[in-house]
Amino acid sequence: MHCVQEVTPQIFWVGGNDRRLERFENMFPLPHGVAYNSYLIMDEKTALMDTVDSAISALFLENITHVLNGRQLDYLVINHMEPDHCANIEELVRRYPEVKIVGNKKTFQFIGQFYQAPLQKNFYAVQEGDELSLGRHTLKFFFAPMVHWPEVMLTYEQSERILFSADAFGTFGALSGNLFSDQADFEAVYLEEARRYYANIVGKYGMQVQTALQKLSGVEIRMICPLHGPVWRSNLSYILDKYDHWSKYLPEKNGVVLIYASMYGNTENAMNVLAAKLSQKGLSDLRMYDVSKTHPSYIIADAWKYSHLVFGAPTYNMGLYFVMEALLRDMAGLQLQNRQVALVGNYTWAPGVVVKALRGLVEGMKNMEIIAPPFEINSAMKPEQEPALDQLAEAICASVRQLG
Numbered sequence: 001m002h003c004v005q006e007v008t009p010q011i012f013w014v015g016g017n018d019r020r021l022e023r024f025e026n027m028f029p030l031p032h033g034v035a036y037n038s039y040l041i042m043d044e045k046t047a048l049m050d051t052v053d054s055a056i057s058a059l060f061l062e063n064i065t066h067v068l069n070g071r072q073l074d075y076l077v078i079n080h081m082e083p084d085h086c087a088n089i090e091e092l093v094r095r096y097p098e099v100k101i102v103g104n105k106k107t108f109q110f111i112g113q114f115y116q117a118p119l120q121k122n123f124y125a126v127q128e129g130d131e132l133s134l135g136r137h138t139l140k141f142f143f144a145p146m147v148h149w150p151e152v153m154l155t156y157e158q159s160e161r162i163l164f165s166a167d168a169f170g171t172f173g174a175l176s177g178n179l180f181s182d183q184a185d186f187e188a189v190y191l192e193e194a195r196r197y198y199a200n201i202v203g204k205y206g207m208q209v210q211t212a213l214q215k216l217s218g219v220e221i222r223m224i225c226p227l228h229g230p231v232w233r234s235n236l237s238y239i240l241d242k243y244d245h246w247s248k249y250l251p252e253k254n255g256v257v258l259i260y261a262s263m264y265g266n267t268e269n270a271m272n273v274l275a276a277k278l279s280q281k282g283l284s285d286l287r288m289y290d291v292s293k294t295h296p297s298y299i300i301a302d303a304w305k306y307s308h309l310v311f312g313a314p315t316y317n318m319g320l321y322f323v324m325e326a327l328l329r330d331m332a333g334l335q336l337q338n339r340q341v342a343l344v345g346n347y348t349w350a351p352g353v354v355v356k357a358l359r360g361l362v363e364g365m366k367n368m369e370i371i372a373p374p375f376e377i378n379s380a381m382k383p384e385q386e387p388a389l390d391q392l393a394e395a396i397c398a399s400v401r402q403l404g
Contacts, residue, residue, distance in 0.1 A: 003059060003068040005179045007039060007223075007231060008160055010137070014048075014063035016056035017174035019136070024172060028200055028297045033174030036060075036084060037227050039164060040067050041157070044135030047075040047102075049164045050119055050227060051088035060088060061095075075101040075124070075132070077139065079153045079166040081110040090117050100124035102132065104143065106151035131158075138161075142215055144168070144280065145173060147210040148201060156211065160223035168212065169239055170228030172197045181230040189231060194239075196301035197228070198246050203304065203334040208248035213240070249337045251307040254403045256396060258288040259299055260312035261321040266380040267346045270310045270389070271333045272346070273381065277393035283400060291323045296330055303336055307403055308371075308396060311358055312344030320357035328361040336364035340399050341394060343374035351378070371399045 005013040027087065036052035044214035046068060052060045064073070073096040078086060081103075089111065093099060101111070101122045108123050126132070132139040142154040147168055155164040160190050171194035178184045202209065224232040224239070230240055245252055262268035266292070275286055287306065289299045291313075303309055313324040341362050345355035355374045362368050372395035375388060 002062045003188045004063045004067055005212040007160075007179070007225065010042045011157075011160070011162070012040045012042070012067045012392040013179055013231070014038050014060065014067055015052055016059045016063070018053065018055050019135050019174050021055065025201075025250070027195070028172070029295050030172060032172065032188070035175045035228055037229075037231075038085075038226065039225055040064060041134060041137055042067065042071075043137045045074040045133075046071055047077055047114070047132075047139065048073055048092070049077050049225070050079055050085045050166075051076075051092065054087040057088055057091065058085075061091065064092075070365040071177055072096055073099045075100050075102050075134070077153075077155055077164070078107050078111075079155055079164060080149060081107055081114070081225060082116070082149060082167070089119070090115055093119055093122055102126055104141075104153060104205070106145075107153075110151055126153075142212070144208070144212040144215075146205045148205050148208075149213050153188070156219060158223075161220050163216070163219075163221045163224050163309065165224050165226045167202065167211070167227055168322065169224050169232065169243065170194075170197055171230070172224040173229060173259075175230060179231055180234075181232050182234045184230060186230070190300065194229065194242070195246070195304055196297050198243070199301045199304040199334065200297045203246070203300070206249055206335060209243060213244060213247070240257070246304060249304075249335065251339070252305050253285075253307070254400050255285045255287070255306040255398065256283060256310060257299070257306050258286065258310045258312070259290070259291060259303075259323040259324075259327070261291045262312075263314055263316075263321075265343070266377070267312050267314050270344055270346070270375070270377055270381045271310070273386075274310065274312075274375075274389055274393055277390060278396060281393060281397045283397055293325050293386055296327050299327060300331060300334065300336070303331060303339070308340045308400055309340070310342045311345065311362070313354055313358065314346040315350045315354045318350050318353060320354055320361075325357070325361070328358075332361065332365050335366070337368065339367075340369050340371045342372055342396055343370065344392075344404075345374055346377045346379070347376070347386060348379045349374070371395055
């Protein structure tokens with residue numbers, strides 16, 4: 001049975017949801033599933049915006065057949081060639097052999113890499129700023145390379161001011177019947193997953209996101225239709241502001257994320273004592289994570305949100321505890337920057353090693369300020385070290401308050 005929704009009188013959502021998939025890109029947990037969005041414009045000419053993942057191909061093709069109602073598919077616009085959006089290109093060409101595949105040079109290169117079928121006769125190449133008339137609706141194409149693949153395009157429908165935004169403005173989480181962001185409590189249901197999606201999928205490419213935002217700054221946008229998550233038809237400034245902050249690597253709010261590794265509980269104890277002191281000194285909304293038990297995508301999302309980070313870890317085989325090292329390297333790879341940082345190290349027989357390793361990884365990132373001397377414990381924290389931990393807590397509090 002088909003499952004479609006009307007976006008506007010001539011534009012239909014023909015996507016679907018996957019609540020069975022365990023991990024997005026086989027890496028990121030999906031406790032609430034994921035939506036794969038595709039949109040079909042019904043005008044003098046018909047145009048489909050992207051396809052979906054192979055997991056929901058049967059429903060997707062049924063949706064298209066239902067909306068077309070016997071008409072031909074004239075255009076298939078490929079804004080993004082990642083397989084969760086391009087998995088049905090070959091099947092659509094088999095069903096609609098005259099369809100024109102709209103894309104750019106890099107799009108067509110990737111089609112050749114993914115598919116063996118000779119699809120070149122269907123290619124319809126566009127350049128930056130080109131327009132394609134469907135009748136009442138006219139599509140205009142804006143290139144957005146590396147947001148977050150090199151072939152990415154954004155398609156703007158001029159008559160209704162709709163931006164088909166590829167992976168930009170997307171989020172983890174399946175749709176629960178409500179297609180539009182204003183039909184759900186976005187902050188409660190989607191915001192955390194939107195941030196986690198951005199930070200881990202797009203986060204490395206902040207400069208390219210800023211370029212795309214600047215390119216669209218003079219364009220009136222009344223609706224944003226992403227490839228994942230709800231459609232935006234109201235309060236667009238909210239999600240645009242989030243993307244502006246996230247892509248500038250600016251924290252959304254002042255606060256502290258305490259991130260630790262602990263083999264036998266001693267480093268964890270020191271971090272708990274520190275967190276309690278921060279709370280007693282008036283800081284609220286503290287977050288704490290054990291890197292061995294929490295998927296790094298959740299930690300990275302909160303690192304994107306908050307202004308201050310505390311890393312605590314023990315030595316391991318004369319180096320930094322492996323999972324903490326992996327997390328820091330992941331953060332560096334995603335270009336996290338502009339944060340204030342404090343360090344806590346633990347050792348039994350290799351003094352200074354873990355602090356040196358933590359400092360080296362943090363200072364290797366851009367504009368990461370270590371705000372106080374590291375706090376180091378020898379196997380387990382002793383009562384006589386409490387004044388030093390008090391000093392660290394006070395330094396963190398003063399730094400948070402300085403930011404206002």
